Amino acid sequence: MQPDARLLEGESRPPSAPEELFSSFYRQHYWLVLAFAQRRINNHETARDLASETFRVAWTKFEQAEQLGLAFLYQTCKNLIGNEYRRQLRVAALEVKLQHCPDRGTSDEHAARLREAMLGMRDAERETLYLTYWEELSAQQLSEILGCTVEAAWARISRARKSLKHILRSEVPNA
Structure with missing residues (x-):
């Protein structure tokens, strides 16, 4: 050996x-x-x-x-x-949610409205929503990327959601 x-x-x-x-x-x-x-x-x-x-x-x-x-x-x-x-x-x-979507056409229309609304947002708010919902980052991870506290990250998420809601509601035609 x-x-x-x-x-x-x-x-x-x-x-x-x-x-x-x-x-x-x-x-x-x-x-x-x-x-x-x-x-x-x-x-x-x-x-x-x-x-x-x-x-x-x-x-x-x-x-x-x-x-x-x-x-x-x-x-x-x-x-x-x-x-x-x-x-x-x-x-x-x-x-499961996508399988129970009643009408694909309605879903496509909703997706198009959402994309347009996202484009109407400020860049910082849009990026916050992308990181939170599309990239599925936690508030802790988001705070590290944005260079802020976790509390500030939560506040930014909240403001971005309110902004998106406001844009989506203002686009809905009054019937």
């Missing part, structure tokens, strides 16, 4: 750079986190995405993640799985 070439080349030293430490942390825990996700999600690709996202979060908080170890990774993954379940419920609810 031959000795491991890495040991002969001096790679037996403990990792020192944060990237090396994280790489070691990742190799040590990735398969455990993936198995954790797969037991809770019935789609292998989604489980892989969740495991990857778990380590992305761990990288941003690596000192804390390294100290907490596998427990931190499991909790992070559990939170991400909850987000995935909520996303799946929203998609299912939308599919």
Whole structure:
């Protein structure tokens, strides 16, 4: 049996750079986190995405993640799985709603009115609605993108919705 070439080349030293430490942390825990996700999600690709996202979060908080170890990774993954379940419920609810749409022509007309109303909004309000409803960002994520507090993000969402309602109501012909 031959000795491991890495040991002969001096790679037996403990990792020192944060990237090396994280790489070691990742190799040590990735398969455990993936198995954790797969037991809770019935789609292998989604489980892989969740495991990857778990380590992305761990990288941003690596000192804390390294100290907490596998427990931190499991909790992070559990939170991400909850987000995935909520996303799946929203998609299912939308599919049911679309299936029960009485008249496709009416729906197309409504979509066209909505697009026109969105174009009539200020850019900042329109972007807030796009990020919130089309990109499905939380107020926390929106606040990070906009560079404001979560409370300010909620206020911007509220103002943008009021503006859209006002535009849509003003476009409705009086019968």
